[in-house]
């Protein structure tokens with residue numbers, strides 16, 4: 263069995279939390295402001311891990327960049343008003359986090375979502391006291407796929423990057439982990455578009471569900 267990690271760092275959207283429903287609600291409020299019909303959740307969820315701009319590009323493909331950018335602040339404000347209403351933890355996540363707590367393995371979150379919104383989601387799920395570190399997309403000058411947010415999280419925890427693992431559902435998550443010198447886990451249960459092939463991302467490990475990660479030999483029994 264490999265040496266157990268001292269910490270498990272997670273991406274948020276598409277890895278711990280199925281946040282697409284609340285994000286879709288916020289996008290649809292933007293569309294309603296423009297007198298447009300709602301976008302289908304099934305289409306939007308594919309790009310949720312690519313961030314707000316990617317979601318607005320799906321919802322408003324005909325707008326030019328400046329017009330679309332102007333909708334980003336209202337979108338984030340709408341999302342901030344209701345960020346843990348229809349979102350749910352993915353299957354097996356509650357059990358995984360409980361097992362980490364029980365085994366004394368710290369866990370935290372490194373997301374590209376703005377830190378304030380991410381903290382709101384974590385609060386909504388009742389995880390604040392248990393989540394030992396949270397780095398958002400605006401916490402530092404750079405974000406994933408840059409390794410700096412992962413390295414910063416390790417500094418906060420007082421551990422070396424090689425003593426953690428990073429679990430994420432997007433290619434840039436795996437790239438960030440590799441650049442940080444941290445073993446990576448592809449969360450195949452998350453969000454991606456049909457053309458994306460996670461087997462090409464170079465992740466060190468990949469699981470179809472959080473239960474698979476929990477049952478694997480990456481974590482102590």
Ligand SMILES: O=C(O)COP(=O)(O)O
Nearest residue numbers: 274275311313373374375
């Ligand atoms: O909001 C984003 O940019 C995506 O968030 P994630 O990094 O938690 O997937």
Ligand SMILES: [Mg+2]
Nearest residue numbers: 273275276311
């Ligand atoms: Mg994600």
